[in-house]
Amino acid sequence: MKKCSHWALNDILSTQKYLTDNYNIFVREASHEKLHQTVMGVFTRTNNCNRPACLVF
Numbered sequence: 001m002k003k004c005s006h007w008a009l010n011d012i013l014s015t016q017k018y019l020t021d022n023y024n025i026f027v028r029e030a031s032h033e034k035l036h037q038t039v040m041g042v043f044t045r046t047n048n049c050n051r052p053a054c055l056v057f
Helices: 003-029 033-048
Strands: none
Touching: 003 033
């Protein structure tokens, strides 16, 4: 793997981790049920993209 590709992959994974961590906090703090359900769906999809199967180049 080229060095540039390695950096890009690390950047993508770091971004996914950042998003997942922040959605996790938001889901725990959401007090409105519909908002909680909506963000939980986004959180779940974002979290699932941390899996290697989603990282297709």
